[in-house]
Amino acid sequence: MSGIKDKQEKLLEDLEIFQDWTERYEYVIGLGKKLEALPEESRNSDHLIKGCQSQVWLDAKKADGRIYFYADSDSLITKGMIALFINVLNGEKADDILTADMGFIEKTGLKEHLAPTRANALNLMATQMKQRALGFA
Numbered sequence: 256m257s258g259i260k261d262k263q264e265k266l267l268e269d270l271e272i273f274q275d276w277t278e279r280y281e282y283v284i285g286l287g288k289k290l291e292a293l294p295e296e297s298r299n300s301d302h303l304i305k306g307c308q309s310q311v312w313l314d315a316k317k318a319d320g321r322i323y324f325y326a327d328s329d330s331l332i333t334k335g336m337i338a339l340f341i342n343v344l345n346g347e348k349a350d351d352i353l354t355a356d357m358g359f360i361e362k363t364g365l366k367e368h369l370a371p372t373r374a375n376a377l378n379l380m381a382t383q384m385k386q387r388a389l390g391f392a
Contacts, residue, residue, distance in 0.1 A: 259351055262343045263359040276368050280332060283365070286342060287334030293327035304383050308372040309333040311380065315387040321346050322388050333373065337380050339363070344384055352388035357381040 273279045297314035304311040309330035316323050324341045328334035339360065344352050360366070360381065366374040 259343055259347055259355045266339065266342060267359065267362055270363055279363075279365070280335075280368075283335035283339065284331045285335070286338035287328070287331060287336075290327070290334065290338050290341065291325060293325045297325060298327065304376075304379050306379050307333065307376040308370070309376070311337060311376070313337065313380070313383050313387065315384075315391070317349070317391045320348060322349055322352060322391055324384060324387070333376060336365070336373070336377055340380055340384055344388075349388040349392040353385055353392060355385075357385075 270279055270282065273282060293312055293314065298312050302312040302314050304313055307328075309328050311328045311333055312326060314325045316325070322344070324345055326334070326337045326341060328337065340357075343359070344355065347355075360377050366377060369377075
């Protein structure tokens with residue numbers, strides 16, 4: 256579990272560098288831009304996260320006992336938000352993902368600066384990623 260916890264702490268440290276919310280949002284958007292491309296065949300209703308204001312597609316593959324996530328969104332900030340989770344959970348074992356404390360997202364402070372629908376999307380993303388991991392467990 257320490258791999259996920261370490262990645263969460265590193266992410267929080269990275270965000271602390273930025274003094275204002277504009278800079279934090281730019282950082283989060285930058286994370287989204289660095290995501291590996293979502294395979295075109297994954298851009299369908301089966302991979303759509305229901306309940307998000309923007310369209311968000313999430314797919315996962317298992318290789319060598321580890322889960323790898325792929326995502327995309329039609330919104331830059333939403334793509335950045337799912338990139339936060341991918342950076343923390345990518346390449347981890349299903350059991351570690353299932354037991355991971357996703358409360359770290361509260362510590363980022365992002366939720367207070369998002370519209371309620373976007374803040375809710377963070378919970379939906381975390382839930383979907385755990386559900387995908389459960390499918391591989």
